[in-house]
Amino acid sequence: xxxxxxxxxxxxxxxxxxxxxxxxxxxxxxxxxxxxxxxxxxxxxxxxxxxxxxxxxxxxxxxxxxxxxxxxxxxxxxxxxxxxxxxxxxxxxxxxxxxxxxxxxxxxxxxxxxxxxxxxxxxxxxxxxxxxxxxxxxxxxxxxxxxxxxxxxxxxxxxxxxxxxxxxxxxxxxxxxxxxxxxxxxxxxxxxxxxxxxxxxxxxxxxxxxxxxxxxxxxxxxxxxxxxxxxxxxxxxxxxxxxxxxxxxxxxxxxxxxxxxxxxxxxxxxxxxxxxxxxxxxxxxxxxxxxxxxxxxxxxxxxxxxxxxxxxxxxxxxxxxxxxxxxxxxxxxxxxxxxxxxxxxxxxxxxxxxxxxxxxxxxxxxxxxxxxxxxxx
Amino acid sequence: xxxxxxxxxxxxxxxxxxxxxxxxxxxxxxxxxxxxxxxxxxxxxxxxxxxxxxxxxxxxxxxxxxxxxxxxxxxxxxxxxxxxxxxxxxxxxxxxxxxxxxxxxxxxxxxxxxxxxxxxxxxxxxxxxxxxxxxxxxxxxxxxxxxxxxxxxxxxxxxxxxxxxxxxxxxxxxxxxxxxxxxxxxxxxxxxxxxxxxxxxxxxxxxxxxxxxxxxxxxxxxxxxxxxxxxxxxxxxxxxxxxxxxxxxxxxxxxxxxxxxxxxxxxxxxxxxxxxxxxxxxxxxxxxxxxxxxxxxxxxxxxxxxxxxxxxxxxxxxxxxxxxxxxxxxxxxxxxxxxxxxxxxxxxxxxxxxxxxxxxxxxxxxxxxxxxxxxxx
Numbered sequence: 001x002x003x004x005x006x007x008x009x010x011x012x013x014x015x016x017x018x019x020x021x022x023x024x025x026x027x028x029x030x031x032x033x034x035x036x037x038x039x040x041x042x043x044x045x046x047x048x049x050x051x052x053x054x055x056x057x058x059x060x061x062x063x064x065x066x067x068x069x070x071x072x073x074x075x076x077x078x079x080x081x082x083x084x085x086x087x088x089x090x091x092x093x094x095x096x097x098x099x100x101x102x103x104x105x106x107x108x109x110x111x112x113x114x115x116x117x118x119x120x121x122x123x124x125x126x127x128x129x130x131x132x133x134x135x136x137x138x139x140x141x142x143x144x145x146x147x148x149x150x151x152x153x154x155x156x157x158x159x160x161x162x163x164x165x166x167x168x169x170x171x172x173x174x175x176x177x178x179x180x181x182x183x184x185x186x187x188x189x190x191x192x193x194x195x196x197x198x199x200x201x202x203x204x205x206x207x208x209x210x211x212x213x214x215x216x217x218x219x220x221x222x223x224x225x226x227x228x229x230x231x232x233x234x235x236x237x238x239x240x241x242x243x244x245x246x247x248x249x250x251x252x253x254x255x256x257x258x259x260x261x262x263x264x265x266x267x268x269x270x271x272x273x274x275x276x277x278x279x280x281x282x283x284x285x286x287x288x289x290x291x292x293x294x295x296x297x298x299x300x301x302x303x304x305x306x307x308x309x310x311x312x313x314x315x316x317x318x319x320x321x322x323x324x325x326x327x328x329x330x331x332x333x334x335x336x337x338x339x340x341x342x343x344x345x346x347x348x349x350x351x352x353x354x355x356x357x358x359x360x361x362x363x364x365x366x367x368x369x370x371x372x373x374x375x376x377x
Numbered sequence: 378x379x380x381x382x383x384x385x386x387x388x389x390x391x392x393x394x395x396x397x398x399x400x401x402x403x404x405x406x407x408x409x410x411x412x413x414x415x416x417x418x419x420x421x422x423x424x425x426x427x428x429x430x431x432x433x434x435x436x437x438x439x440x441x442x443x444x445x446x447x448x449x450x451x452x453x454x455x456x457x458x459x460x461x462x463x464x465x466x467x468x469x470x471x472x473x474x475x476x477x478x479x480x481x482x483x484x485x486x487x488x489x490x491x492x493x494x495x496x497x498x499x500x501x502x503x504x505x506x507x508x509x510x511x512x513x514x515x516x517x518x519x520x521x522x523x524x525x526x527x528x529x530x531x532x533x534x535x536x537x538x539x540x541x542x543x544x545x546x547x548x549x550x551x552x553x554x555x556x557x558x559x560x561x562x563x564x565x566x567x568x569x570x571x572x573x574x575x576x577x578x579x580x581x582x583x584x585x586x587x588x589x590x591x592x593x594x595x596x597x598x599x600x601x602x603x604x605x606x607x608x609x610x611x612x613x614x615x616x617x618x619x620x621x622x623x624x625x626x627x628x629x630x631x632x633x634x635x636x637x638x639x640x641x642x643x644x645x646x647x648x649x650x651x652x653x654x655x656x657x658x659x660x661x662x663x664x665x666x667x668x669x670x671x672x673x674x675x676x677x678x679x680x681x682x683x684x685x686x687x688x689x690x691x692x693x694x695x696x697x698x699x700x701x702x703x704x705x706x707x708x709x710x711x712x713x714x715x716x717x718x719x720x721x722x723x724x725x726x727x728x729x730x731x732x733x734x735x736x737x738x739x740x741x742x743x744x745x746x747x748x749x750x751x752x753x754x
Contacts, residue, residue, distance in 0.1 A: 003401065005401075005402055005403060005404060010402050010403075010404060010405070010617060013402045018399040018400075018401070019399055021395075021399065021618070025387050025388070025389055025390045025571055026380065026387075026694070028387070030688075057436070058437045058573050059436040060435045060613045060616070061613075063436065063613070066596045094595050097595045098593045099593065188402075188614065194617055194618035194619075195405075196435050196616030196617075196619060216476065216592065218443045218471050218474045219436065219439050219440040219443045221474075236440075237387070237438065237439075237565065237572045238437070239437070239572050239616070240572055240573075241398070241573070242571075242573060242616075317404045317407070
């Protein structure tokens with residue numbers, strides 16, 4: 001089989017982008033780099049749907065998450081962390097590492113937080129300085145209603161920080177319209193690049209928090225990055241080849257149009273879910289995201305074996321379940337450089353892998369449902 | 378002209394490496410990645426000349442410098458920082474950001490620290506927990522005698538941390554033999570890759586400091602990285618395409634042999650210095666490194682104009698002087714994927730750029746001296 005990457009990051013990189021990144025190395029303290037970086041920064045604003053600066057770090061997404069804690073808060077500050085999976089937990093861990101008192105709003109894995117619960121928590125504790133959540137909680141393929149959360153947080157003293165690492169450029173997010181102060185993203189997802197870049201947008205409310213913050217930071221200093229940003233520059237050596245690739249992929253996103261990008265992911269997700277339910281499976285999340293679908297393994301079927309069939313026999317790489325979901329779900333992404341026939345292939349592979357592991361699935365039921373879904377829209 | 382990159386980082390990347398990094402994306406939580414990472418980690422040990430773990434971060438060199446402070450020290454700790462240029466100053470800034478009391482051993486720019494001065498400082502203050510210096514202070518092209526510094530620090534309670542970002546894989550460094558506890562490196566120098574990876578080796582003495590340290594850290598946590606390292610893994614998403622390139626370049630370093638790598642850089646540096654003095658110029662540093670040469674501009678010649686001639690007219694990118702050396706020196710690197718004829722070209726270009734800017738240089742005097750130097754060895 002041909003190798004196929006259908007995990008919620010890293011996602012496939014278009015051959016054109018791979019070859020663009022293979023251009024000869026050039027120096028970053030040059031007009032050529034600043035020109036590219038200026039274009040990239042404008043493209044990021046479009047992707048994030050913001051007029052605020054979007055800072056680019058060399059480093060993976062967790063680094064930008066840490067930046068949101070170390071740059072916005074002080075030791076002993078109160079924060080509110082929505083925790084409904086592995087990435088919500090990471091917010092709690094980072095707060096703990098910095099001596100920030102994180103109150104955790106625990107949500108059943110696979111369910112989305114109720115924005116009213118955030119409103120109540122903020123109402124009960126007016127000292128809360130920041131709210132940390134995810135656009136898509138990747139570990140459970142669950143989408144948060146960030147628009148509703150933003151409406152709840154905007155008139156409080158807290159900044160809203162959204163880990164959109166896996167979902168930006170797939171699930172809808174409009175940073176300014178939805179009042180998100182910091183949106184965090186990574187390169188290896190909807191941005192269709194290899195891993196190695198992370199991003200954070202900074203609203204004026206977030207800037208005020210930055211000025212107040214006394215936690216130690218250096219490499220991920222938002223203040224330093226903002227100073228350089230004004231000059232289309234970076235405080236430290238940028239990951240030049242990835243920034244070259246970013247220029248390419250942002251151009252393709254602009255050409256497709258952000259609303260079309262959102263609509264494409266919605267269509268692919270709908271067809272994937274149709275294919276899975278068509279073969280008699282249940283979708284895990286009660287609030288499924290459009291960038292990845294988590295499907296429950298049927299009773300008596302070992303999810304780890306299905307995963308192994310997909311990976312080793314069929315050479316299609318999805319993601320399995322993490323922590324308490326290990327062996328219980330399979331997560332198939334439809335994110336980034338992906339089209340309808342990738343969904344047909346993924347559902348076909350899942351069907352075959354289930355059949356090889358003794359599941360009572362009618363051959364063709366999944367792909368037929370996918371075809372029906374695509375034919376209907 | 379063809380564009381030529383001769384700055385002390387980023388350095389040229391071999392076309393073979395560029396194309397290797399253009400291979401299709403693959404997932405990092407797989408046996409294929411772990412196998413590659415295992416090979417890379419063995420290659421890094423060879424390059425660093427250590428039996429200790431060498432950790433790889435997605436991020437540029439400054440991030441690994443920060444890791445050395447935030448992971449080895451506590452707030453209020455005493456550190457000794459050797460400051461003879463821009464990168465020595467960076468050590469001081471990072472310590473300050475973390476509330477570490479850095480005593481700065483100021484050295485004239487262009488001179489190397491006297492190891493006796495480090496010995497005296499450590500003797501006067503037994504509370505010093507760490508010594509921070511550079512292998513090559515890139516801003517002045519000056520080499521530190523790390524072997525001698527290591528001999529001085531090894532029997533004290535302090536850990537020795539060396540920023541070898543620009544010089545590793547060029548100037549000689551033997552981490553274990555020379556008793557360096559943490560060697561820091563970056564991908565875009567002697568490792569002949571684009572920027573985006575940084576490295577830190579961790580001795581057992583450094584590990585003890587890690588266990589004692591209470592400063593906040595998360596993304597650059599050495600403890601987390603060591604835990605994953607044992608499984609040929611990384612705590613956060615690695616910069617996969619750069620790691621693929623790293624596999625390639627470490628293979629070429631092993632094939633050439635580390636002693637041959639050191640000898641090649643020594644020969645290129647010798648010929649470069651011969652070319653520069655051959656055209657009547659003075660070498661800036663009193664302890665010149667083998668990876669980059671800083672040359673003084675002759676009286677009455679504007680270094681910024683020479684730099685512009687090189688960059689804009691001749692399309693060869695060196696580095697200029699930084700801070701107080703702006704306009705006064707030109708730095709030409711001979712580092713990484715570079716051979717004898719790159720030195721001939723660089724000296725030829727410098728000669729022509731000087732002539733265009735009114736310097737009294739005899740045409741051909743530089744390149745003739747380079748030829749003589751190469752012919753003699």
